[in-house]
Amino acid sequence: MKFRAILYSPLLHFFVLGGLVFILYNFKNPPSDRPPGESVLRLTEANARKLADGFAATFQRPPTQEEYRNLVKEWVIEEASVREALALGFDNGDTVIRNRLRSKMEFLAEAPAAAMMPDDATLEAFYKANAGRFASPDQVSFEQILLPPGAKANDIEALKTKLESGADPTTLGSGTMLPPQVEDMSTATVEKMFGSGFGVAVAALPIRRWSGPVSSGYGAHLVRLAVRREEVLPPLDKVRDRVLAEWRADEARQMREEYNQRLLKRYTVELPDFEAKGQP
Amino acid sequence: MIKTSALLIITGLVSLVSALPAAAQETTDIGSLDSAKAGKAFSGKPLYSPYAGRNFPTRPLFGDTHLHTGASFDAGAFGARLTPRDAYRFASGEEIMASSGQPAKLSRPLDFLVVADHSDNMGMFPDLFAGKPDVIADPQARTWYDMIKSGQGAKAALEIIFSFGKGTLPKSMIYGPDTRPYKNAWQDTIEAAEEYNEPGRFTAFIGYEWTSNTAGNNLHRNVVFRDNADKADQVVPFTTLKPLGSDNPRDLWKWMQAYEDKTGGSVLAIAHNGNLSNGIMFPMIESFTGKPVDKDYVEERAKWERLYETTQTKGTGEAHPFLSPNDEFADFEIWDFGNLDASVVKKPEMLEFEYARSALKNGLKLEAQLGTNPYKFGMVGSSDAHTGLAAMEEENFFGKTTPQEPSAERLTATFVKDSKTGITVMDWEVGASGYAAVWATDNTRESIWDAMQRKETYATTGPRMAVRFFGGWDFEPADAETRNPGEIGYSKGVPMGGDLRAAPEGKVPSFLVAALRDPIGANLDRYQIVKGWLDDKGQTHEQVYDVAWGGDRKPGADGKLPPIGSTVDIENATWTNTIGAPELIAVWKDPSFDPRQKAFYYGRVIEIPTPRWTAYDAKRFGTKPLEGTRMTVTERAYTSPIWYDPAK
Numbered sequence: 001m002k003f004r005a006i007l008y009s010p011l012l013h014f015f016v017l018g019g020l021v022f023i024l025y026n027f028k029n030p031p032s033d034r035p036p037g038e039s040v041l042r043l044t045e046a047n048a049r050k051l052a053d054g055f056a057a058t059f060q061r062p063p064t065q066e067e068y069r070n071l072v073k074e075w076v077i078e079e080a081s082v083r084e085a086l087a088l089g090f091d092n093g094d095t096v097i098r099n100r101l102r103s104k105m106e107f108l109a110e111a112p113a114a115a116m117m118p119d120d121a122t123l124e125a126f127y128k129a130n131a132g133r134f135a136s137p138d139q140v141s142f143e144q145i146l147l148p149p150g151a152k153a154n155d156i157e158a159l160k161t162k163l164e165s166g167a168d169p170t171t172l173g174s175g176t177m178l179p180p181q182v183e184d185m186s187t188a189t190v191e192k193m194f195g196s197g198f199g200v201a202v203a204a205l206p207i208r209r210w211s212g213p214v215s216s217g218y219g220a221h222l223v224r225l226a227v228r229r230e231e232v233l234p235p236l237d238k239v240r241d242r243v244l245a246e247w248r249a250d251e252a253r254q255m256r257e258e259y260n261q262r263l264l265k266r267y268t269v270e271l272p273d274f275e276a277k278g279q280p
Numbered sequence: 281m282i283k284t285s286a287l288l289i290i291t292g293l294v295s296l297v298s299a300l301p302a303a304a305q306e307t308t309d310i311g312s313l314d315s316a317k318a319g320k321a322f323s324g325k326p327l328y329s330p331y332a333g334r335n336f337p338t339r340p341l342f343g344d345t346h347l348h349t350g351a352s353f354d355a356g357a358f359g360a361r362l363t364p365r366d367a368y369r370f371a372s373g374e375e376i377m378a379s380s381g382q383p384a385k386l387s388r389p390l391d392f393l394v395v396a397d398h399s400d401n402m403g404m405f406p407d408l409f410a411g412k413p414d415v416i417a418d419p420q421a422r423t424w425y426d427m428i429k430s431g432q433g434a435k436a437a438l439e440i441i442f443s444f445g446k447g448t449l450p451k452s453m454i455y456g457p458d459t460r461p462y463k464n465a466w467q468d469t470i471e472a473a474e475e476y477n478e479p480g481r482f483t484a485f486i487g488y489e490w491t492s493n494t495a496g497n498n499l500h501r502n503v504v505f506r507d508n509a510d511k512a513d514q515v516v517p518f519t520t521l522k523p524l525g526s527d528n529p530r531d532l533w534k535w536m537q538a539y540e541d542k543t544g545g546s547v548l549a550i551a552h553n554g555n556l557s558n559g560i561m562f563p564m565i566e567s568f569t570g571k572p573v574d575k576d577y578v579e580e581r582a583k584w585e586r587l588y589e590t591t592q593t594k595g596t597g598e599a600h601p602f603l604s605p606n607d608e609f610a611d612f613e614i615w616d617f618g619n620l621d622a623s624v625v626k627k628p629e630m631l632e633f634e635y636a637r638s639a640l641k642n643g644l645k646l647e648a649q650l651g652t653n654p655y656k657f658g659m660v661g662s663s664d665a666h667t668g669l670a671a672m673e674e675e676n677f678f679g680k681t682t683p684q685e686p687s688a689e690r691l692t693a694t695f696v697k698d699s700k701t702g703i704t705v706m707d708w709e710v711g712a713s714g715y716a717a718v719w720a721t722d723n724t725r726e727s728i729w730d731a732m733q734r735k736e737t738y739a740t741t742g743p744r745m746a747v748r749f750f751g752g753w754d755f756e757p758a759d760a761e762t763r764n765p766g767e768i769g770y771s772k773g774v775p776m777g778g779d780l781r782a783a784p785e786g787k788v789p790s791f792l793v794a795a796l797r798d799p800i801g802a803n804l805d806r807y808q809i810v811k812g813w814l815d816d817k818g819q820t821h822e823q824v825y826d827v828a829w830g831g832d833r834k835p836g837a838d839g840k841l842p843p844i845g846s847t848v849d850i851e852n853a854t855w856t857n858t859i860g861a862p863e864l865i866a867v868w869k870d871p872s873f874d875p876r877q878k879a880f881y882y883g884r885v886i887e888i889p890t891p892r893w894t895a896y897d898a899k900r901f902g903t904k905p906l907e908g909t910r911m912t913v914t915e916r917a918y919t920s921p922i923w924y925d926p927a928k
Contacts, residue, residue: 054516054524055523055524057515057516058515058516058518058519058524058525058535059534059535059538060515060538060539060541060542061538067523070523071523071524073523074522074523096354099350099359103350103351107468114471137481170763175761175763176763176796176863177746177748177763177764177765177794177796177863177865178763178796179338179764180763180764186481188389189339191388192339192388192389192391192744192799193339193799194799195799195800196387196388196799196800216799217798217799217800217801218799218862219862242475242478245475246475249365249475
């Protein structure tokens with residue numbers, strides 16, 4: 001590496017600046033001048049227990065004596081490092097720390113929702129207003145055959161007549177891995193297999209008649225809808241836990257929103273006289 | 281000691297994403313199935329309902345086993361604000377607001393999701409609201425507690441926050457880490473999964489990522505629980521930071537064993553794409569000891585690490601052109617610059633211990649030496665997105681990090697830059713990949729986890745093609761004429777992830793392969809089988825066979841099938857399904873089988889070329905791509921292998 005390159009290396013700058021900070025700190029606060037309390041690292045009994053509990057939660061057993069000594073040693077190093085880092089202001093402007101703090105505030109704002117218990121009328125109203133979220137999905141059972149590409153209208157009619165008069169559908173149409181028969185599948189799942197629009201189209205067909213063509217992601221199909229089961233909204237008591245969870249999630253979102261707005265009201269924002277230049 | 285890590289230069293601005301384009305679609309006939317053929321395929325009269333009494337999986341379930349949210353410290357640092365709850369909502373098909381302030385929605389819901397936030401630095405939050413008697417002994421605290429109970433929680437929370445700000449918070453409510461029970465992010469992650477887990481419709485797994493990253497060499501593992509909260513919340517995740525954690529996978533396996541012993545539950549681990557491990561993901565010599573891997577290592581690894589993340593946003597790790605020079609499809613979304621933080625440059629000799637195919641081969645070697653194959657893994661793809669958004673479609677790609685969410689800048693922005701090593705990775709190199717496909721009978725935690733455990737899975741780089749791969753001794757060409765390969769496949773063979781043992785006299789392994797393209801995706805170019813084997817001298821070999829393909833093509837004199845061509849219009853980011861085939865099905869017999877040699881076989885399905893996410897971005901934002909930017913992609917799927925062992 002050329003000398004110039006080293007001189008301009010951000011790493012070098014980092015070391016030099018870091019060194020200056022240490023020198024400055026030691027100059028302003030010579031070790032002998034620091035208050036005595038600052039150099040004491042006291043592990044409280046509660047904290048010591050927390051270390052041991054943390055170990056037990058991880059390893060499913062209490063630490064041995066040696067492991068415990070190691071936990072304490074690591075705690076001491078961590079505590080001392082954190083104090084020195086804070087004294088040097090290393091927490092300032094650290095995006096990880098700032099985001100963590102912001103998350104904690106938001107958690108604080110939302111946390112009450114997790115313990116809230118709405119009265120029955122509130123829960124029932126929420127359940128009714130959001131019935132779609134709690135309904136068990138509509139289901140269809142059907143048979144299908146895939147038409148060869150470019151099949152003519154009269155060929156299709158002839159095929160339908162054959163099928164209506166009892167021909168085995170698995171012997172007709174194009175060979176395909178798509179299932180010839182689908183039983184009790186939600187229309188949403190049907191759309192995952194056949195492509196969007198297909199499930200809804202099948203659900204709208206007349207019952208027990210070969211109908212179509214209906215188009216899927218793979219081409220045109222003749223379909224015989226056997227059974228359609230409408231969407232069913234189970235009674236509130238059957239889905240109470242989920243309704244409660246959703247209600248709380250909604251509350252939490254509102255709380256976060258409300259918190260953000262109230263938070264902003266406490267502050268006056270002063271901005272520089274600077275407009276970011278928009279992209280042309 | 282002061283260490284610098286790689287400098288991540290991120291630029292990103294918010295802008296609007298345009299609507300999804302309608303993909304051009306056409307189908308091609310693959311021949312009609314007449315009654316004579318059908319009669320050959322089905323011996324005896326079939327039951328009227330082919331689904332009656334069936335207990336095998338009929339449709340693959342798609343999901344992501346590796347998604348980070350704002351609860352991951354690095355995701356938060358990049359500006360990800362979405363929570364695990366947001367992530368589950370999005371994956372189950374709801375529209376949500378991305379961290380960059382633009383609405384995001386999947387083209388169709390996923391079937392399952394594992395939120396896998398980093399176990400290190402999961403946040404700790406005080407549980408202020410548990411109503412503990414010593415807290416609410418204070419009258420003011422009691423008032424707030426009652427407000428919360430009566431539905432005025434938001435008001436109470438704000439009063440508490442502002443009271444704290446003024447320094448008038450009751451003493452009983454001043455929470456120090458050693459004075460009050462803490463509610464941690466792990467608990468919150470578990471609760472989010474419990475809330476959004478809907479058996480039969482959407483599975484929300486409990487999980488986390490163990491992030492071993494010493495010296496920037498990526499050895500991450502995603503840990504997935506089969507269990508519900510009652511078991512998972514008896515433990516806290518294993519971390520890498522000392523003294524509670526460790527960066528050695530052997531310690532993670534001990535943790536997994538301890539979890540199962542204590543709770544009677546089940547966990548498995550999925551190894552992270554090894555392409556940034558700098559030669560230590562699939563060791564023959566353990567990096568932690570410098571000694572050859574031993575019996576203990578191979579047994580434990582085989583037991584716990586059931587799956588491998590073959591493709592994700594940070595590149596694809598199936599095969600490398602340096603290791604597989606004769607495989608023209610090996611050079612796909614390769615990231616081989618160095619390790620995760622770009623602090624050490626890659627050397628060619630590292631590659632063998634990072635890529636799936638070479639690991640499968642070395643696994644045969646280790647099995648011959650130590651009796652167990654440590655690298656007998658199944659394949660999945662996943663996102664590793666740090667956005668809370670499992671959005672891995674080329675035309676609906678929300679990036680790996682929040683600054684990479686759609687914007688006019690991401691086509692030209694820098695992802696990683698290390699001035700010491702000279703490594704630069706641009707945002708355009710990040711791939712819109714991938715998903716995990718699982719052949720599970722039901723969409724539940726238990727059913728999907730069990731399928732993962734038996735490796736009945738495959739990786740896709742994004743599209744949701746249905747891929748079947750069965751191995752046995754008796755598949756015949758007529759089996760490829762069935763409309764229901766699953767029926768024949770399960771009755772005559774083993775599915776992907778399975779084993780063939782002790783070849784019957786005079787028989788060779790035969791495979792029933794089938795693939796159906798994504799219903800809203802591109803046609804298929806070809807279905808290949810990759811074989812690897814161990815010869816009598818202890819050397820490994822590999823061979824790629826074209827087994828089924830679309831269009832009227834014949835292999836050339838070199839045995840290679842001509843390329844399918846391309847219909848991609850890069851400028852307009854469109855393509856048509858006028859080439860390739862919507863379905864591929866075939867039976868293939870190994871032409872050079874030696875019953876004395878250990879071998880593995882896996883399927884690789886290649887789509888026709890389509891526009892890469894970069895082409896959609898260039899079109900929608902009008903941004904000029906940098907020179908060298910890849911604008912097309914041949915999406916693909918990799919199945920879990922089927923292994924052959926001469927021993928009984």
